[in-house]
Amino acid sequence: MEVDREDGRSQNQLRPLACSRNILHRAHGSASWSQGDTKVLAAVYGPKAGTKKNENPEKACIEVIWKPKTGQIGKPEKEYEMILKRTLESICILTVNPNTTTSIIVQVVNDDGALLPSAINAACMALVDAGIPMKHLAVAICCCVAKSGYVILDPTKLEEQKMKAFAYLVFPNSVRSVLPEGSLRVEGEPIENGIITSVTHGIMSVDDYFYCLERGRAASVKLSDFLRRNLQQQSTDSSKAG
């Protein structure tokens, strides 16, 4: 079913992605992520000594602060903070630095749809920039279900408002080999399964949800390629320093 989207994209097409790391010099890690017009800035400070009161001292603790573009901090911001915290805690290796707190501050620069997935991607890149060990990268995508039943990826704000329901899905990055022969082997295998986070709003049927999952997973492979290329480029730029 062909769908006309306002900006001329196809159903499964993502907006142009841009990512840059190490933009804030005083933060231990920082990254800026933009998908089309949505732009988010994330900064990581830490690990710092000590954990919060109710947290397990045998593990590292992650603290997220969400700063909206305008307005005061209210319940939606607290919800985003909690989702981000749980997502990032599952991808970081928490036993490496016990009894420490890592703070992640997310600043919304512009909101044009798919805000939470952009924030998750930005926070993940900022953690990589800070050198915090992680099991894999988190790749986040937003899928919407329209009233007539078709599914589109990466909506803009206007599209999001018109939709019946939407879901934010976060998938783990696949494990790839560094040598070229190794990656050929991986391509023949099916796409990795596993999902880190799923946040849904609105009403959708179970079939629609599984369809979203499939589409999201396929798109996450493309996203994770982009992330990998980005990291590879920057690591070869600054490697061999010594």
Add this chain to the structure above:
Amino acid sequence: MGGNLIEALGFKVSSSSSLPFFCFTGGVTPKSSLCRVADNKEKMRGLKLPLSQTQRVRLQRAFEKLQSLSAKANSDASVTVADTIPVNYEDAFLKGYGTTDLNGELVATVCGVVERVNKLVYVRALRARYKPEVGDVVVGRVVEVAQKRWRLEINFSQDAVLMLSSMNMPDGIQRRRTALDELNMRSIFEENDIVCAEVRNFQHDGSLQLQARSQKYGKLEKGQLLIIDPYLVRKSKQHFHHLEQFGIDLILGRNGYIWIGEHVEARDSVVIDQAKSIEQSTVVEGINRAYTPLEMRQNICRIANAIRVLTILEMEAERRSLTTKRKR
């Protein structure tokens, strides 16, 4: 060879005769010196060097040669998160920092370069925070005078602790620290003093404990503190350098804090008589302060600037990089 490349790029050196000219460190293979230049391609573009046509062509050829050299897959591959590390699984190997076992495969957890030392495989992260080791020389700033200890800020996730008992008493006698010594801690180090010390061990919560038992450690005066990225200071046999040409002491702290100061012969153990300590110290300070000559201060600033340029070009801060003199 590296030096010629710098010349070819037309780095302008001022006509001051005693200005140290930075060159690539000796004993470096041509490939890695090219690496360093090529890595800074973007930064050099930003510097807007005036290149003639032949220089431009030479630079372009050097970059292309470098790309071909580094494109070959070798065992020192740079990895990103969730990349499998190429290891021969039949051999016994030890998993080091930055690696984890996932489904029987060795996977990298940080972005970096794979390093192999005998059987240890680990990932050296680029641009990472300072990772302290026992025996490292560090330079720190006192942030707090607490009970029987000083807390120093050393560019690490936690403040380091220097115990009063790990510090030589000014009169040089080894004795138990009494309550009076505790009360007079401020006469040894105060807040915002720069101190040089050595890492003694790690405490249970991960913070460092330092010691300053030798004459070469202690309070640093009459100089400048320079903060650079910790990965640019490599562990070497000598961290204390004395540049005789300028009469300057250079202390390369492994945490990225570098001290450049006027040379002090040996730390005089001034006997602090409790009654006269205050007036004596102000008199001594008054005499010394007048005597840092202008030329010495200029030299200190020049060395500091040379180090700053080296860090911008991401070259290591090393003694050899700074000591080749160039007269133009």
